[in-house]
Amino acid sequence: MEALSFMVVSGFLGAGKTTTMIALAEHMNKTFGETAIIANDLGANLVDTNLTQTSGCTVTEIANGCICYQMDNVVDQLRRLRDKDNAVFVMSDIPGCGVGALDHVYHTLARDHAEEFKLAPFTVIVDPERLRMIMPEKADINLPEELVYLLQLQLEEADAVVLNKCDLLTPEEQERYVDFLKTAVPDVPVLCISARERTGIEALADFITTNTTALKNFSVRNNHEFELAEAKLTWYNRRMFMKTLDEGKIDMNAVADDVIEEIRMGLIEKKRNVPHLKTFATSGNGDFNKASLIGVDYDIEYEQKFLRDHKNMRMIINARAVCESRVLARIVDDAIDEVCERYDLDCQIFFTECFGMADEGR
Incomplete structure (x- = not known):
């Protein structure tokens, strides 16, 4: 049996993870094969699950905690999506303050289930407005400094960074944001999309279906600082x-x-x-x-x-x-x-x- 492809989509709160996954699934269902989505968050009764269902995409939910700490559940859901729904590619998000899925999810699957699951690039979605917090202008958008730390960690964790909402940028602005990302996370591919306008989705789909994770080692640099950020x-x-x-x-x-x-x-x-x-x-x-x-x-x-x-x-x-x-x-x-x-x-x-x-x- 061919291994099921799986990808984690990370990114800051409001970056557009769900909209990106829906746009990808709609495209890949036509061009690659049955693609499913796992909606994940710390609480229950998720907007993202209900929105995804309206798109006609296959969706399931893992609620009440990040997938990082529910690996038996993750494996069960992946097998069900493969065996019952005939999925060949599954993507899951994690909570918008989430960091650490590369270690907890990817390394666990690679170690314990390498024959079952093929790991697509660990993909981090960023939006221009939040990215300005760590760019040279150091924009103040009324969020605590601790949350800026989370955004920086998410970028470091990425196999690929996707700049979303590019429809809101001029060509010159888009070039400036991409140049910054290439400096901030060197050797990490940067792709530009507008999930809402469905632009750049084909290129992103091609990338994630023809590449695999680097499975790099990543850990939170400062657990105390991370805890302070979560506590906000x-x-x-x-x-x-x-x-x-x-x-x-x-x-x-x-x-x-x-x-x-x-x-x-x-x-x-x-x-x-x-x-x-x-x-x-x-x-x-x-x-x-x-x-x-x-x-x-x-x-x-x-x-x-x-x-x-x-x-x-x-x-x-x-x-x-x-x-x-x-x-x-x-x-x-x-x-x-x-x-x-x-x-x-x-x-x-x-x-x-x-x-x-x-x-x-x-």
Whole structure:
């Protein structure tokens, strides 16, 4: 039996890992063979899983912890995708603050399952806005210095670096960003794409299917500094159902937008930030709204908006915030209450979790 190809996709919060994996899977399903995606994060009820399912790609989920520490589960999922779904190529992301999958995942698979799995290049996605934090201009985008350390580590870990969102750059800017990356991580290939516009995807697919990992040795230089960076972040996940009290149809795009705006304003009031907030809302029949925010100073980005008015919607919120867990929980609760009152909505909460990596008892 031919070995199943597997690739880990790393990258900072909001870099576009999921959108990149979807674009790759859609292309590779037509040109290479059945390609599947594993959505991974520290919490449950993931926006990324729901978004990937709307694309028609084969997707499974490994939640409640990074794949680095669930290797038996990873191997089981890979075998299932191979045997049940006939996948020939599988890619998985890791949480946006994640570092260490090269050691924990790649080296483990190479050591214990070399005949089963072929390891494609360990690929790190970066976006221009976050990259400016470590470029000569040292841009201040209101994130703690500890998180800059995480971005630097992720680049060092890469077999290949992919500069995403190139549609937002001029040709001159793109050349400058690429030149910086080639200096920052010499001997590591740099590719440019726009996952949203589907440009550069063919070249990226060719690269990852014709190359393998260098399987280099990589470890976190300073465990204390890494722990300090992780401690800055709080994970928040909520799944809920919202409906109009009079059962009339309204613009649910406005509702979703206002939920994000109220969370933004709450964070600004508390002088906190959110490196990545994602929402996914659906009312069935294929109509959905997917939005994201990469900081309180940025505009909301939409993958898709509702095409028509609805009287209800199911909504998932995933937030990765630079904010204490108790404070963030209160901000989101207040935002939901405000929006429900504004639009005369009833809201049923089915699932909520909010935790910081340094929270006592975690």
